[in-house]
Amino acid sequence: MENSVLLKVKNLIKYFPVRGGRFSRIIGYVKAVDGVSFDIKRGETLGLVGESGSGKTNLGLCILRLREPTSGEVIFKNRDITKLKQTRISEIYKDMQIIFQDPYSSLNPRMKIGEIVGEPLIIHKLIKNKSEKTAKIKKLFEEVGLDHTYIDKYPHELSGGQRQRIIIARALAVSPSLIICDEPTSALDVSIQAQIINLLEDLKNHLSLTYLFISHDLSVVKHISDRIAVMYLGKIIEIGNSENVCSSPKHPYTKLLIFSVPIPDPEVKYEHIPLNDEIPSPINIPSGCRFHTRCNFVKEICRQIEPELREIEKGWFIACHFV
Amino acid sequence: MATRSKKENEKNERLLSVIHLKTHFYIEDIVVKAVDGIDFSIQKNEILGIVGESGSGKSVCALSILRLLPPEPSCKISGQIYFKNENLLELNESQMQKIRGAEISMIFQEPTTSLNPVLTIGEQIAESIKLHQKLDHRKTWEKVVEMLTLVKIPEPFRRAKEYPHEISGGMKQRVMIAMALSCNPSLLIADEPTTALDVTTQKQILYLIKELQKKLRTSVIFITHNLGIIAEVADKVMVMYAGKILEYAPVNDIFHQPGHPYTLSLLKSIPRLDVSRGIRLKVIPGSLPNPIDKIQGCPFHPRCEFVKDICRKKEPELKKIGDNQFVGCWMYNNEEAIHFKKII
Numbered sequence: 001m002e003n004s005v006l007l008k009v010k011n012l013i014k015y016f017p018v019r020g021g022r023f024s025r026i027i028g029y030v031k032a033v034d035g036v037s038f039d040i041k042r043g044e045t046l047g048l049v050g051e052s053g054s055g056k057t058n059l060g061l062c063i064l065r066l067r068e069p070t071s072g073e074v075i076f077k078n079r080d081i082t083k084l085k086q087t088r089i090s091e092i093y094k095d096m097q098i099i100f101q102d103p104y105s106s107l108n109p110r111m112k113i114g115e116i117v118g119e120p121l122i123i124h125k126l127i128k129n130k131s132e133k134t135a136k137i138k139k140l141f142e143e144v145g146l147d148h149t150y151i152d153k154y155p156h157e158l159s160g161g162q163r164q165r166i167i168i169a170r171a172l173a174v175s176p177s178l179i180i181c182d183e184p185t186s187a188l189d190v191s192i193q194a195q196i197i198n199l200l201e202d203l204k205n206h207l208s209l210t211y212l213f214i215s216h217d218l219s220v221v222k223h224i225s226d227r228i229a230v231m232y233l234g235k236i237i238e239i240g241n242s243e244n245v246c247s248s249p250k251h252p253y254t255k256l257l258i259f260s261v262p263i264p265d266p267e268v269k270y271e272h273i274p275l276n277d278e279i280p281s282p283i284n285i286p287s288g289c290r291f292h293t294r295c296n297f298v299k300e301i302c303r304q305i306e307p308e309l310r311e312i313e314k315g316w317f318i319a320c321h322f323v
Numbered sequence: 324m325a326t327r328s329k330k331e332n333e334k335n336e337r338l339l340s341v342i343h344l345k346t347h348f349y350i351e352d353i354v355v356k357a358v359d360g361i362d363f364s365i366q367k368n369e370i371l372g373i374v375g376e377s378g379s380g381k382s383v384c385a386l387s388i389l390r391l392l393p394p395e396p397s398c399k400i401s402g403q404i405y406f407k408n409e410n411l412l413e414l415n416e417s418q419m420q421k422i423r424g425a426e427i428s429m430i431f432q433e434p435t436t437s438l439n440p441v442l443t444i445g446e447q448i449a450e451s452i453k454l455h456q457k458l459d460h461r462k463t464w465e466k467v468v469e470m471l472t473l474v475k476i477p478e479p480f481r482r483a484k485e486y487p488h489e490i491s492g493g494m495k496q497r498v499m500i501a502m503a504l505s506c507n508p509s510l511l512i513a514d515e516p517t518t519a520l521d522v523t524t525q526k527q528i529l530y531l532i533k534e535l536q537k538k539l540r541t542s543v544i545f546i547t548h549n550l551g552i553i554a555e556v557a558d559k560v561m562v563m564y565a566g567k568i569l570e571y572a573p574v575n576d577i578f579h580q581p582g583h584p585y586t587l588s589l590l591k592s593i594p595r596l597d598v599s600r601g602i603r604l605k606v607i608p609g610s611l612p613n614p615i616d617k618i619q620g621c622p623f624h625p626r627c628e629f630v631k632d633i634c635r636k637k638e639p640e641l642k643k644i645g646d647n648q649f650v651g652c653w654m655y656n657n658e659e660a661i662h663f664k665k666i667i
Contacts, residue, residue: 051523190550192610193592193593194594197594198604223600246596256523257522259526262549262554264551264554265554265578265597266555279521
């Protein structure tokens, strides 16, 4: 059973010190990720949703150690990545890759796209000679649905959707088992978004990949994920099967999120839920339940005691005193 | 009954008619036809949604109405824009300035960059009130507080003295709305007003815009790429692609019996929260057209699955296919269809 877990995150914390005053002493911390634990099974897609400032991107970067976590464990294939020496970090990138949000700023404008896709092959010494490299690049282009005549073009000659395909091809070059997708479709137009979502789904099936899919768009996350984790101010407040979480959300925050998504059907009418204020600053996280300042069902206990994630059904965890 | 018919009458009164609007940009020897011959109108007390992907010309269309584009020769606007029986394209700059902000006002996508960081939010709202209404200082400030209360900003007195960086994104957008509505305009143009906001904040802003529209009886042009938002706010919808209108219909028709293949494909290509998982998204092949390229015939034909020979050669005109539904597609090429322009 333990073997089927590909990635296990245990109590991961990322604090950024805030300096100020005389001598720029540390006067506080931005608690971007504040004790997150979850695991992802092989071949599964875990969706991670939250509003801006909820810490979802930081969590993704900490897992890859593109940002050093403050504490906690990231166990990938039974090895704790956080304990790896700085010089050996690149080993994990042979098996774990990331796709970024903005296809315009994550490609080097001075490199031909063939070189961009081929670079990981050289860095990780996965090819012996030039002809092998060209063959591999061609294969990658084919996998992401790009014509191989594009090899000698520069990023500026491509559209947003094509660039995102290049970024996916680059991530696939090392044949990773886990890909962290950080808002891969947010910068794309509606008709292009569908192409990329379908591509990610196809690749997952063909190459038996595992995804951690980070997005603020609940509809996209629901479509692609097997399970969904909802993050609020650095903590997971609900995690469970995506159908369950979306059709009968239990945590008041999840309810609020799902209610807020506009449904493309003019006949769906909702009553208005008044919302108390916006997401608080991660520097001053509210005491007790971190959602209590905006919750419509707040009771005294919520202000004092922080609820733990409790399993209410198999595999469905909620952090609320009243579920 | 009487009040209802009065309301109906008001609804049928036309506020703005755009006739054969063309906005072309000239960059060196290249012509970018951002908006290329569109006709539409907006009634009093109506919300018109304009939906389209990037480069479809939806924002340029709004900027053309307000004439907020660079002067000739780099940009040329032709056609007619009738607002309250006046052709906006024939007015001079000072006449236009009297309309902007007072009669037609606009909310932009990015509230952070639309506000001046060195002025308090109260001063910024006061600016347009002073300019158009000529009130004295005390009256102006009273109006500022009234506007902030209208957009439901708590503690308006204190907030009016704060600077933009002290308030959140959602609050900034509320301030923008307060500013836009401060002179009681008859038309409000909202260009992607919620795109930069979180979903929960977005919901609040959409609700606010709808509520204020009902209260103040303002007409609204709501521009967005999000079909969910269109379904929620719009009465009528205009689907744009490559500078043209492909479909123009009441919101229910757009979502329940879309007439144009593009509208239909768009609806099937978005993941939906209210549908169970496992349904594969429909893909519109190819990519968005480059605005520099000339497409002969129907602008959507290179990506259309129903493409016929005629689509490649001749551009279809908008045809009436339902009560109020107009579609620009050769599929509806029968004699009964009435020419769109005669009705508008």
